[in-house]
Amino acid sequence: MTSLPASDSERKRLARDTLLISDLCRGLEDEDVARLLAIAQLRGLEADSLILSQGREADAVYLPASGHQLVERSAGNGQRQVLAFLQRGDYLGFSSSQQFLYSARTLTPSIVLRFPARGFYELAEALPALKGNIGQISNQVLARVLDHLFAIGQKRAHARLAFLLWQLWQRVPEKQQASALIELPMRRVDIGDYLGLTLETTSRAFSRLRDDGLITTAHSQQVQLLDPDALRRLAEVG
Amino acid sequence: MTSLPASDSERKRLARDTLLISDLCRGLEDEDVARLLAIAQLRGLEADSLILSQGREADAVYLPASGHQLVERSAGNGQRQVLAFLQRGDYLGFSSSQQFLYSARTLTPSIVLRFPARGFYELAEALPALKGNIGQISNQVLARVLDHLFAIGQKRAHARLAFLLWQLWQRVPEKQQASALIELPMRRVDIGDYLGLTLETTSRAFSRLRDDGLITTAHSQQVQLLDPDALRRLAEVG
DNA sequence: CGCAACATTGAGAGCCATCAAGCAAAGTGG
């Protein structure tokens, strides 16, 4: 996965398919998608490599095409807050200043689409539908962060974990939701830093949900929901 | 303050001045500001009254003209997360769906400008500069919430309070920053719900900063910074 | 003055962080 498809046509198809499933291109004409495609760069990254870096010039936006990624904010003293877990089709690149406010790195080998800022925002000016989609994604991101804030500010450890599991489950394609199976590409320490907990407390939160009969874990990276409704109640954020 | 200015010209001036100091109208032509002014409604509200309500139809955006306000998210069980403290000129009204994701209420008697959604977003379509400003404010809000998330997820009580005090101090007009005096229009319970703490822990955090020589409090609603630099280090969010 | 609302402080309990040990899975090299 770390290497790109060999043939030019395969690479083009991967880029195009990724754009088409993303919210970015909702309602766009084929020719408009083609203009985005024309400025897209494809990058293959191995696991645990930086996509973009906090404080660096915000000179591009990204769209993961495969693999799993996370967004994080680090302080000088080693503290780290994980802000989001990303996957195929997620938009990455909001910034209020000229610099990125966070870093993003791959959890697993990934391919990402890169759009240089200059060309991307020029296109956004030219295509009102694209600009509208960016605004809508921005609002969705804000909504997600507000949920996140509520969970961290108000919930205890096992309920915070329920919140994350519920978020992840909402992203599982509906066809596969019947099995109630969730893959966790991230490690316990990443989950902990997402929820404002240590990795030990995170692990104990898994045990708690297991003991309470809400989930089972075949292995540490796979969770099966036994009682989605109880989990949803725990995860409730208003 | 709860009652509006008596004369029509005074009301008009208040609305216009509020628009002009807000980020919303940065760089707009006078005639464009006038078009916003034409659809603005002025509302006088006493302390602790709802401006807008979580779950209700997002049929307007608001701009406080005087007084102090807060934004909050409540869950069914009485848990509450305060999301922001607002004042004159702050934009209020982002929503990713048709409904508001939060409530907003006045802390003190306030006057707010209300812009019906229909007219407001039509104007945004007609005035690219306005639409751009909305996008920029959206990015600023996102940046603030990410800081907030880091503080709540990673910091302990007294450092979270330092974070809030630092945020509030950044909003003091530069001319007055020399005195290092901050007014706190909110109660301890509001600060607690903003920081993910109880009001008692919040009060102890004030005592801690006082004992450590970082602040003094003439009374409970006024804080004087004795060591802004130490406070900034405590408040650091990456 | 007395009351109401808010803030502060104290005591004790509970939740989470820290330190530490044990376990499981995957990779390495002989």
Place this chain on the structure above:
DNA sequence: CCACTTTGCTTGATGGCTCTCAATGTTGCG
């Protein structure tokens, strides 16, 4: 193929920070 190492997860013990419950102090107002 199997010791050995590495990495990550789980579990236990202990201490500390925050929450809860309670009492006291302060301010403002009728």
